[in-house]
């Protein structure tokens with residue numbers, strides 16, 4: 001049984017102690033020794049396996065962890081490459097399943113936020129992760145706002161994956177904007 005929510009189960013210094021605190025799918029524990037080392041998640045698809053998400057750049061590829069009002073967000077997505085092959089995004093304590101989600105993502109960003117991203121988006125092709133860094137915000141929020149702007153013909157996807165640019169007035173001239 002898949003769950004759609006993360007549940008905080010505290011912190012631990014060691015993996016072996018952390019794993020004891022996980023009871024149900026979606027439960028997670030942060031392993032901290034001086035600095036955050038990893039997040040242990042009891043696989044949210046119910047397979048019973050534990051996923052270790054590295055947060056420490058010194059031990060290899062690391063995820064970014066964001067906290068907003070104590071809710072956890074991880075970037076990029078978590079993909080279990082063995083066993084159940086669960087693939088999901090952790091965003092504000094929610095678990096967004098990558099195979100079942102898709103179009104609904106733009107509903108997670110507000111109209112105000114879409115406007116903010118539109119104003120910040122350069123007219124030259126820009127990596128949404130770089131833009132997120134500039135705005136000091138979660139990359140997912142920028143990515144989803146950019147996708148929505150593309151749908152509205154206010155931005156376009158660049159040649160490289162994850163790149164976007166603002167459409168200038170001349171780009172959009174003569175186009176009927178059904179969202180206007």
Ligand SMILES: [Zn+2]
Pocket residue numbers: 043044045046047048049080083084085086
């Ligand atoms: Zn699983």
